[in-house]
Amino acid sequence: MNRLRVQLILAFTLVVLVAVGAIAVLIVRTTDTQFRRYITNSGMEASGDGIQQLVAYYEEQGNWDGIGTLLEQAVFVSEPRGLPMPAPGLRPRREGGQLEAMLADAEGRVVYDSTGQAEGKKLEARDLQMALPIAYADGEVIGYLLLSLPSGMDRLGQLERQFIVRMRNILIAGAALAVVVGMAIGALVSRNLTAPLQRLAAAARAVAGGDLQQQVPVEGSAEMVDLAEAFNEMTSALEQSEQQRQNMVADAAHELRTPLSVVQGNLRAILDDVYPLDKAEISRVYDESRLLSRLVDDLRELALADAGQLRLHLRSTDLAPCIECTVENLAPVAEAEGVRLTADVRNDLPAVQADPDRVSQVLRNLLINALRHTPSGDSVTVTAVAVGGEVEIAVTDTGEGISSDDLPHIFERFWRGDPARLRTGGTGLGLSVARSLVEAQGGRIWAESEPGQGSVFRFTLPVARTPSG
Secondary structure: OOOHHHHHHHHHHHHHHHHHHHHHHHHHHHHHHHHHHHHHHHOOOOOHHHHHHHHHHHHHHOOOOOHHHHHHOOOOEOOOOOOOOOOOOOOOOOOOOEOEEEEEEOOOEEEEEOOOOOOOOEOOHHHHHHOEEEEOOOOOEEEEEEEEOOOOOOOOOHHHHHHHHHHHHHHHHHHHHHHHHHHHHHHHHHHHHHHHHHHHHHHHHHHHOOOOOOOOOOOOOHHHHHHHHHHHHHHHHHHHHHHHHHHHHHHHHHHHHHHHHHHHHHHHHHHOOOOOOOHHHHHHHHHHHHHHHHHHHHHHHHHHHHOOOOOOOOEEEOHHHHHHHHHHHHHHHHHHHOOEEEEEEOOOOOOEEEOHHHHHHHHHHHHHHHHHOOOOOOEEEEEEEEEOOEEEEEEEEOOOOOOOOOHHHOOOOOOOOOHHHHHOOOOOOHHHHHHHHHHHOOOOEEEEEOOOOOEEEEEEEEEOOOOOO
């Protein structure tokens, strides 16, 4: 009973059963009532003398006022159909059942009702059709006489009752057939509705088992199409994420292995007296250990950013001193490389909503990357301008530039499209870390470059909101 398919079939069956049942009851009652009324009224007749009495009354009075006195003195009766009226006129009750009488004027408005319920009202069209017209000799209609059996009495014979029973049986059989058809249609529709869900459940179980390449057909209703597309997008994202994770693990292992091999090799050479135990050798081992430390720190930053756990202390920050301090700290490195490092920052820049330490870290990564790829004698410049609701910081170098094929990938982790990067001693994660930090602070980062014409790395930070009131 908890299966959706069974519930849908039961729901369809219930809807069909209620709808067909209500219609069948309405038809049975209406048919029974109208048929009985037809049979009853079809045999009502009034003698010619009776009609003439009514005509004579109207000619004498000029209207139907007071006709109730005449009609109340007579008792209309019903006789078996096909038998002649035993006496002319408005006759008293004999062996037939007492009838109800209703008289309406030429416009169909009731002027007399033996039950006292319809006086002053207009006859309905169906009653008007079954009424006996009261007319002058020239055919002018001056009124209508409607005779009917009292409620609870009928003139149905055996054939008429059999007809009504047959009608009921036909309606019951039709209702049963409609229920069966409804169940069949419900089973078919529920199967079409639940089949995509079953395929989706099977695919989800496969994904849980490690098969991230699962895709389900995009078909069915609009909701099922949305669900299938969302599932396929999810599995594609999971597969891509898993592939990135595997690549990152492999790349991290490779990057860690190289400095570790150097450290281990140098230490073994020192222990075996191949290299002398002097400051030069210790300095080389120390440099490799620093590279390991930077790589571990970068991996940790990326892991925190991916998990959404990167610690940020966002506040209103003045960029000018932050940029100047970072440039001053890297001035000795630039001087050692023979590169001119300058900053061109306006003092009237609006404050940004950012973490100043993380901004310095982003700027430091971009500057270190620029210094590595800028030849001696060239320059690296830092600028900052306000653009709309953001402040754009740019690091421009005059180095070898980046090819159009490599440019879309430079922020990817461990990207090694440019062989020159292999000679710079970087971890391959600096730009990836910079992107994660900028995006975590609500900014954007991108690069523009032409081979042989240098590169420009730009990133933005949102302007801090001014306190209201």
